[in-house]
Amino acid sequence: MLNLKPIALVGGTVVCAVGFLLFIPLITELIYQTESWQSYAVPILLYLIVGGSLVITNRNVKLKISTKEAFIITVLSWILLAFLSAVPFIYTKVNLSVVDALFESMSGITTTGSTVINNLDYLPKGILIWRAMLQWLGGIGIIVIALFILPFLRVGGMQLFHLEGDDPYEKFLPKISSVISKIVALYVLLTLFLIVLYFSYGMDFFDALAHSFTTISTGGFSTHDQSFAYFQNNSILFIAIIFMIIGSLPFLVIAQTGINNVFATIKDHQVRIFLLILFVSIFIIYLFAEVYIDGNFFEKLISISFNTISIISGTGYVSENFESWGNYASVLFLILMFIGGCAGSTTGGLKVFRFQILLKYLNLHLKKMLQPHAVIASYFNNKSIPESTYESVMSFFFLYIFTFASSALLLSFSGLDFLTCISAAASAISNVGPGLGEIIGPEGNYSSLSDYSKTILTATMFLGRLEMLTILILFLPSFWKN
Numbered sequence: 001m002l003n004l005k006p007i008a009l010v011g012g013t014v015v016c017a018v019g020f021l022l023f024i025p026l027i028t029e030l031i032y033q034t035e036s037w038q039s040y041a042v043p044i045l046l047y048l049i050v051g052g053s054l055v056i057t058n059r060n061v062k063l064k065i066s067t068k069e070a071f072i073i074t075v076l077s078w079i080l081l082a083f084l085s086a087v088p089f090i091y092t093k094v095n096l097s098v099v100d101a102l103f104e105s106m107s108g109i110t111t112t113g114s115t116v117i118n119n120l121d122y123l124p125k126g127i128l129i130w131r132a133m134l135q136w137l138g139g140i141g142i143i144v145i146a147l148f149i150l151p152f153l154r155v156g157g158m159q160l161f162h163l164e165g166d167d168p169y170e171k172f173l174p175k176i177s178s179v180i181s182k183i184v185a186l187y188v189l190l191t192l193f194l195i196v197l198y199f200s201y202g203m204d205f206f207d208a209l210a211h212s213f214t215t216i217s218t219g220g221f222s223t224h225d226q227s228f229a230y231f232q233n234n235s236i237l238f239i240a241i242i243f244m245i246i247g248s249l250p251f252l253v254i255a256q257t258g259i260n261n262v263f264a265t266i267k268d269h270q271v272r273i274f275l276l277i278l279f280v281s282i283f284i285i286y287l288f289a290e291v292y293i294d295g296n297f298f299e300k301l302i303s304i305s306f307n308t309i310s311i312i313s314g315t316g317y318v319s320e321n322f323e324s325w326g327n328y329a330s331v332l333f334l335i336l337m338f339i340g341g342c343a344g345s346t347t348g349g350l351k352v353f354r355f356q357i358l359l360k361y362l363n364l365h366l367k368k369m370l371q372p373h374a375v376i377a378s379y380f381n382n383k384s385i386p387e388s389t390y391e392s393v394m395s396f397f398f399l400y401i402f403t404f405a406s407s408a409l410l411l412s413f414s415g416l417d418f419l420t421c422i423s424a425a426a427s428a429i430s431n432v433g434p435g436l437g438e439i440i441g442p443e444g445n446y447s448s449l450s451d452y453s454k455t456i457l458t459a460t461m462f463l464g465r466l467e468m469l470t471i472l473i474l475f476l477p478s479f480w481k482n
Helices: 004-021 023-031 035-057 067-091 098-109 125-148 174-200 205-216 234-247 251-256 269-292 297-312 327-339 352-370 387-412 418-429 451-465 469-475
Strands: none
Touching (some): 004 067, 023 035, 023 125, 035 067, 035 125, 067 098, 067 125, 174 205, 205 234, 269 297, 269 327, 327 418, 387 451, 418 451
16 A cells, blocks of 8 residues: 655655755845845745645654655655746746746756756846756755665666665665765765865856856756856866766765775776776867867867766756867767766766676677576676666666657657757757757757747656656556555
C-alpha cells in the first residue's frame, strides 16, 4: 500500500524551502531599491502557509520509504520545484507567459541554461539572482539524486555507485547523512572560493555571486546577453574553465580526496577518460579552428578550451560564436553534448562511465565469440560489473536516443529547420543550453520558438535531468498495483 504521508512531508518541505529561498531575491531588490520586491511577498506568504501546514500535519511520520515511494518523491519534488519557481518569472517585471516561465524555471533547476529572456542586462537584480540560485540548487540536487537515489532505483547503471553498507529503504542513515554533508560543504566552499576569484579578477560583486552559482553547477545562466563575452577578460575565462572541469567531476570522489590520497580523483577511471576526451577535443578544434580566432596562442587556447568545456559539461556559457569555427567544430560540439561529464557530477549528457561500460561489454562479447564457454570478468574502478549493469546501461542508451529522436521529430512539426530541431533536442536532453543555427545558436536564444516547441523542450529537459527511467516507470500500470 502506498504511504502518502512521507510524500506529503517531502512535498511540504519543498514548498517551504522555495518560500524561504524567495527571501533572497526579495532582499536583493530591497538592497538595489526597486519596486520589484513586492512581487515576491505574496508567493512567500502562500508557500510558507501551504508548505508549513503539510510539514506540521506530517511531522511525526517516519521517513522509511519503499522503492516505489522513492520514485514518486523524486519526480514529484522536481515537478513541484519547477512550478513553484516559475511564479516569480510571471509576476515580476520579466512578465513571462506561463509556458515561458515554466521553460525558464525548468531550464534553471535542471541546470540546462536555455533561456527565453532577452535584455538580461536591464532586468531587476532579484530575478537575475533567482535564476542563478535555481541552477545552484539544481546542481547540488542532482548530485544527491545521482549518488543516493538512482543507485537504489537501479537507473541506467547507477547501481555501480551504490555505497557499501547502506540500505536502500533507510534514506537517512548516519553514513549517508555524513557523506551528503561533506558533499554539500564542498559545494558551498567551492562556490565561496569562486566568488572571491571572480571578484578579484574583474567582476563586480553581483556578477561574481551570480556566475559562481551557475559555474559550479555547470548551469550557464548569465546576467548578460553576451554571456562571458561581456567581460572580455581571459583571466575570468581561465577561472571558469577550472571550475567547470571541477563541476564535471564526481563530487563523491572529490570529497573523499585528502592529504593522504591527493591523487584519488585522478585515479578514478571515468575522470581519466573524461579529461582525455576533453583534451583531445580541445586539441582537434585548435588544430582546425585557430585560423578563425583572433589573438595570440594563449588567447586562442583559452577561447577554445572555454567553449569546449562549456559544451561537454553542459554549462552553456559562450565567449564567442563557435559556429564560425567551421562545420567540424559544430559537429564535434554536438557529439560532446551527448557525452557529458562524470556520474555524480552536476553535468548532463549520457555520462562518460556509460560509454566505458558499453566498450567493456563489446570487448567481453568479442572474447566470448572466440571462447563461448569462458568465464570472463570485467571491472570498473576495481568493482566487478554484474550482467544486470550491462542490461541497465544498454536500456538507458536506447531510451536516451529514442527520447532524443522523438523530441527532434516533435519539434519538426512546428516548422523548425533540421539543424535547430536536432541541436535543440540534443541540448535539452543533455541539459546543455545553447544549440546550433541562427535561432538557438551561441548568439541566439529560445524566445522566438512557439509555445508548442517550448513545451516539448521543457519536457525533454525534465526527462534528461532525471534520466528518463525514473519518470517513465510511473506510467507503467503495474507500478500502481499493490
